[in-house]
Amino acid sequence: MSTCAGSAPAGAVTTRHQYTSRPPAPAVDAVAADLSRALFAPFRRRDQRRKAEMYFQGLLTTSGRKSVRNIAAHLGDPNAEQGLHHFISCSTWDWRPMRAALAAYAERAAPAQAWVVRSMHIPKAGEHSVGVDRLFAPQLGHLFSGQQAIGVWYASERLSVPVHWRLLLTDPWVSDSRRRDRAEVPAKASAESLEQCTAEAVLEVVQNNGGAARRPVVLDVRGGTTATTLTRLTEAGVPVLARVTAATRLAVADRALPGFRAGPLCAQQILEATKGLRRPVTWPDPARAGAVRSALASVVRVTVPDAQGRRHPMLLLGEWSDPHQPPSAAWLTNLGQSPVGRLVRLTRLPRRVDADFAEIGEACGLRDFMGRSFPGWHRHVTLASAAHTAMVLARAEHLTTVPRP
Template identity: 30%
Template sequence: LPGVHDQALNHFVTNSPWDVVPVRRRLASRMDEVITPAAWALDDTGWLKCGTASPGVARQYTGTVGKVTNCQIGVSLNLVTDTASCPVNWRLFLPESWDPASPAAAADVGQRRVRAQIPDDVGHREKWRLGLDMIDEAVGWGLRSPLIVADAGYGDSGEFRHGLARRGLSYVVQVATTISVYPQAAVRTAPPYRGVGQPPKQRYRQPAVSVKDMVLSAGAVAARTVSWRDGSRIRDGRPVKMRSRFVFLRVRPAGRVLLAAHRDQDLPEAWLIAEWPPDRDEPTKYWLSNLPATTPKRTLIRWAKLRWRIEHDYRELKTGLGLHHFEGRTWQGWHHHVTLVSAAHAFCTLQRLDPKALAPA
């Protein structure tokens, strides 16, 4: 562009010492005020890379290309509604090969961290822990989360779901078919005490089952049709409603973490939701939610499906705003880059929401 000093701009992004936290805090506050989010959404995206110098780069799975490849992974916290959304916080995921304290650390990890200017106190943390870190930070900024939505990369973790519940946060998260649950009616029992040794403790005597088996046992007859929002297709001058069939069950999510956290009490109840299209022999997606039993079914599905906004964000951030164009190799530069791109995305969102804004030529 005429008048742009490329070298100065590159220095501002890569080497300038400005702090991203105040910028993100202001960005989050402004977009929370304008969007009034229905939920906070967690997700991650990949930057395809060559070589090994960029911070966090490793051979790892990324949904960006749907396979294991050489890439960086960034985790984002997005404010979302059906009509608007914006990423307001980021974390760069460091694989164990980049953590000197890990047995899986690369032999040259020390030199690579120095070149990438990674702070000494930053090590490997699972993506779901990075997500909780960002949620805690946003709450510390004065924001209040209405609901957390996330895909199975986060929802499969019992520690993540328990961490949200412990913080008093509601969630609707996708889970894999293998996540184990008890039926709602399951009760803890103990065999009769015979007066010898410690009295036996109450526990669930029946084995937990997978969410897939739980829904299949209910059968397709349990599915009901639910519509949740207007789609992009138009029929007879009106948008066609998004619609599918779903099974709704009340269950008690199991797993080692939850059983340990509720050692002397019943496991909390939750919604198990399964999407079972009429043309399929079995469900295609599953969600768990700790929302109350009185929550309307359409509301549950609207929130379960709300994560589509993140895919919209990532597409716009990458194809329109240059999210994946950063070629710097420093920890600070990466965080500067994603913060500036998020600010640009926020500006575009504000323009779209402003009825007085002029349409681009």
């Protein structure tokens, strides 16, 4: 058998995708108006509804960075900046019901195949914005200075929208009372690793959305997903498919395969020894409409140990972009009855999320919050998620009504 190999750093997404133009303004306006009614109706005060609508429209229409100052300038109201700043950073409204309403709206508008978990790094200088530290960005493959958040996206091959966020907080932000109070970090918050933050974000979605437990969770947070997270989610009843490193140690559970009774082996060793099981699979590229891709893939029954020494049965999914090279990706899943073709299609959904984030999420301000407080960050990213949703749904509706050339 070959020796264990570590995983290569995750590089920037370079997939070219078809949807590079903004949907027509009337299509965006129609979806935005309907979404506004669903999200902002619970506000009891009229002035809060008006500010929510102003900020939402500003995220959709302001050019450049979506700061409060730029939004107010775009709206042309000299008095708007102070009011919008207070609404985002100093008000008391709870963003969690709005996120639940956003997830419910997405559920009604377009059926999803999975929840996709994606990390988002936000470069920032200085020390005063909540969560800023020297952190590892899986997309970059190296450390950076700024904030790190875990987003949970409602995703299909056609579209994806972020419906939940968890901001990573390190020890300096929860152990320093002065820093904590200044940023309004909740008293119950505790320091987390990227892996812990990922697991908590998934469990929050499962708890807050009744249908979440019936939909698979796809984790492609390389550098932050280990067997510990997988077993924790499995014990919570969450169907999960997670990308893991080539060095992840597992035990072969199939008596007929090489490596049975050999004890823990690296994922790459297992896949290389069983590559005779590979079969061609095809899937529609979620980031390029009409394109069909193919690769070789195999599944092997394995067990994953937890901290108590118990072994959890799972499937190890291997993918080969080049049949003469080592596996290009390894995934673990507790979806034991799923055919390999369905599993491979699920592994492609993070590409849909990456494409939508790059094309629409960035432009809607997901990384643009300029304030310093924990509540302010959550309110901004929730409204930016709503703006992203309006744009994505308008684009999808427009593409279904425009004849293809």
